[in-house]
Amino acid sequence: MSKEAIKFEQVSKTFPKAAKPSVHETSLIVPQGSFVTILGASGCGKTTLLKMVNRIIEPTTGTISVFGKDIRSTPVTELRQSIGYVIQQVGLFPHLTIEQNIATVPNILGWERRKTAEKVDYLMKLVHLPENYKKLYPRQLSGGQQQRVGIARAMAGDPAILLMDEPFGAIDAITRTKLQDDFKSIQQELGKTVLFVTHDVEEAMKLGDRMIVMNEGTIQQYDTPLAVMSKPSNEFVSTLIQADDLFQQLSLMRAGEHMTALPQEPVGADIPRVQTGDSLKTVLQTLLQHNVPYVVVENSSGEPVGQLTLEQLKLGNGK
Amino acid sequence: MNVFLGAYDYIVANSDRFWEAVRVHLTLSVYALLIAAVICIPLGILCAKKQWLTGPIMGLFNSLRVIPSLAVLVIILPIMGTGFAPALVALTLLACPPILINTYMGFRGIEPSIIEAASGLGMGPRMLLRKIELPLAAPLLLSGMKTSAVEVVASATLAAFIGGGGLGTFIINGLGMYKFSLLLVGALPVALLAILSEIGFAGIERAASKYQRL
Ligand SMILES: Nc1ncnc2c1ncn2[C@@H]1O[C@H](COP(=O)(O)OP(=O)(O)OP(=O)(O)O)[C@@H](O)[C@H]1O
Numbered sequence: 395m396s397k398e399a400i401k402f403e404q405v406s407k408t409f410p411k412a413a414k415p416s417v418h419e420t421s422l423i424v425p426q427g428s429f430v431t432i433l434g435a436s437g438c439g440k441t442t443l444l445k446m447v448n449r450i451i452e453p454t455t456g457t458i459s460v461f462g463k464d465i466r467s468t469p470v471t472e473l474r475q476s477i478g479y480v481i482q483q484v485g486l487f488p489h490l491t492i493e494q495n496i497a498t499v500p501n502i503l504g505w506e507r508r509k510t511a512e513k514v515d516y517l518m519k520l521v522h523l524p525e526n527y528k529k530l531y532p533r534q535l536s537g538g539q540q541q542r543v544g545i546a547r548a549m550a551g552d553p554a555i556l557l558m559d560e561p562f563g564a565i566d567a568i569t570r571t572k573l574q575d576d577f578k579s580i581q582q583e584l585g586k587t588v589l590f591v592t593h594d595v596e597e598a599m600k601l602g603d604r605m606i607v608m609n610e611g612t613i614q615q616y617d618t619p620l621a622v623m624s625k626p627s628n629e630f631v632s633t634l635i636q637a638d639d640l641f642q643q644l645s646l647m648r649a650g651e652h653m654t655a656l657p658q659e660p661v662g663a664d665i666p667r668v669q670t671g672d673s674l675k676t677v678l679q680t681l682l683q684h685n686v687p688y689v690v691v692e693n694s695s696g697e698p699v700g701q702l703t704l705e706q707l708k709l710g711n712g713k
Numbered sequence: 714m715n716v717f718l719g720a721y722d723y724i725v726a727n728s729d730r731f732w733e734a735v736r737v738h739l740t741l742s743v744y745a746l747l748i749a750a751v752i753c754i755p756l757g758i759l760c761a762k763k764q765w766l767t768g769p770i771m772g773l774f775n776s777l778r779v780i781p782s783l784a785v786l787v788i789i790l791p792i793m794g795t796g797f798a799p800a801l802v803a804l805t806l807l808a809c810p811p812i813l814i815n816t817y818m819g820f821r822g823i824e825p826s827i828i829e830a831a832s833g834l835g836m837g838p839r840m841l842l843r844k845i846e847l848p849l850a851a852p853l854l855l856s857g858m859k860t861s862a863v864e865v866v867a868s869a870t871l872a873a874f875i876g877g878g879g880l881g882t883f884i885i886n887g888l889g890m891y892k893f894s895l896l897l898v899g900a901l902p903v904a905l906l907a908i909l910s911e912i913g914f915a916g917i918e919r920a921a922s923k924y925q926r927l
């Protein structure tokens with residue numbers, strides 16, 4: 395059974411002197427271990443929603459709890475030490491080495507040197523940074539590498555939750571894809587709960603187990619990417635999603651080009667089948683209609699040649 | 714060359730007086746610099762954090778800057794009389810503006826995202842100041858100290874005018890007696906001290922900004 399990692403109860407935020415709330419009354423639950431993306435146009439309140447969790451912004455009304463505990467019940471520095479935080483500008487400390495940057499939270503917590511050093515080694519390996527970068531300074535690294543350090547630094551105190559505000563927003567497309575893939579597998583491996591702001595539809599769908607679609611301070615839809623894509627809750631959501639032509643992209647891609655090898659065990663008889671020439675849109679519809687984790691792809695002579703999963707559709711879109 | 718020899722002979726013959734003057738000169742300068750730093754660094758930090766303070770405080774110290782050093786001494790004279798203390802006050806006032814302004818700029822110049830990341834990771838305000846803000850503002854802050862130090866060492870010469878002692882005494886006497894060699898006894902060490910403090914602070918400043926050049 396999954397616990398509630400983050401819970402918003404009737405939370406709203408109106409900045410002083412602002413005419414209307416930046417975030418209207420919102421209640422939502424982020425289950426432990428899930429990767430939730432927050433998607434929406436500029437100024438819709440994504441950052442505000444995110445920053446209320448580590449109290450960089452204090453809600454005007456309502457309560458936020460982390461693992462069942464009101465975030466106001468712990469000192470704010472302690473709360474933040476237990477929640478990883480990654481921002482688009484990275485914000486590495488330019489006068490400290492990579493190693494020292496990553497060791498920030500362990501040093502605040504007063505860990506032993508041995509333990510800190512081991513943690514730094516482990517994290518650098520985890521985020522794929524070469525060991526000899528330890529003694530370098532941030533400005534000697536590329537933007538993508540700097541954000542890897544940013545992620546390692548955020549994870550150094552073993553937080554169960556990571557808050558990320560457009561962490562890959564300033565990074566070129568190719569590097570970004572690599573970072574997304576690497577980070578998603580880190581998240582799955584370690585079972586971290588992630589709340590991740592982006593204004594990139596593709597990124598929100600690819601990374602999120604669930605996604606929050608926001609507009610003008612209110613949540614329009616909070617569901618799996620697939621559900622958002624196939625059953626947008628309103629006009630706004632469908633426009634936002636289609637603005638990126640995801641369906642069109644899916645309808646242009648053939649099952650035969652994207653399938654992977656069939657599993658060793660015999661295919662269940664109840665698993666639906668599609669043709670190699672079918673579009674991924676058809677595959678998606680089949681998956682949804684039959685509510686199955688995967689479909690079998692068969693060639694024109696009816697022999698099974700591959701399979702496609704929901705996961706692959708989510709990850710494969712746009713490629 | 715004769716004047717230099719004359720100066721040298723004078724120093725040898727009056728070594729007690731000479732070293733006493735050097736001591737007073739240095740004491741005045743170091744005290745003035747330290748007091749100015751103790752007042753202006755916190756004030757500069759405060760200005761950088763509380764925008765509404767910036768206008769009044771910066772304005773006050775900038776107007777101080779416009780007043781020439783000698784004028785400051787002359788203004789102090791009727792208020793505090795003569796001696797070491799008024800000279801110290803005048804020099805301290807002189808040392809303040811560069812330190813204040815550079816501290817302010819050093820802190821204002823820190824990338825806001827760095828501060829956000831640091832507090833987002835759970836650093837308290839004191840740790841943030843010690844580990845992040847001060848080191849990042851240090852190069853500019855030290856360059857302000859350098860300017861102040863050179864200014865104070867040079868201006869401490871003027872302290873002699875109000876009976877504050879120091880190397881300026883030789884310069885005044887030299888001028889009064891038309892003895893160029895005596896003037897040099899004061900002027901050369903002052904120049905040397907000014908250059909040394911410039912070099913010293915420049916060195917510390919370089920060390921503090923090493924990370925920017927790697
Ligand atoms: N500190 C603040 N004071 C006043 N208004 C603010 C403040 N921060 C944000 N706002 C306002 O709140 C609204 C939501 O801002 P927010 O930063 O959450 O948007 P966002 O969705 O993150 O946008 P972006 O994609 O551009 O980052 C905006 O209208 C913004 O002007």
Ligand SMILES: [Mg+2]
Pocket residue numbers: 440441442559
């Ligand atoms: Mg934002």
